[in-house]
Amino acid sequence: ELQIAGVESARLSTGASIVSGDHYDTVDAEMVDMESFAILRACMTFDVPMIGLRGISDGAKELKKLEDWTQYLHVVDENLATAVDLLEEQVA
Secondary structure, X not given: OOOOOOOOOOOEEEOOOOOOHHHHXXXXXXXXXXXXXXXXXXXXXXXXXXXXXXXXXXXXXXXXXXXXXXXXXXXXXXXXXHHHHXXXXXXX
C-alpha cells in the first residue's frame, strides 16, 4: 500500500453519482468522488502504482449555491500543495 508519510488517509467511495446532504449517511467511507476509480482501473491495467490525492470542497449539508462548494477551495489548495511537497521529498 502506498501512502505519503504525514498525510492523513481516508477510505474513498467512488462511483457515478453525486453524494450530498443526508446521502453521506449511506456511504461506508470518509470521502466520495466520481473520478478516482476510472483512474485506478487504468493504473491497474498498466501495472502503475497510484496515490490518490483528494480534497473535500463540500460539506455534509446539501449544496444549494456555488459558495457552498467554493468556500473551502483555498484550504483544499493549500493542503494538496503540502501533500505534493511531501510526496516529492519522499520520492527523492
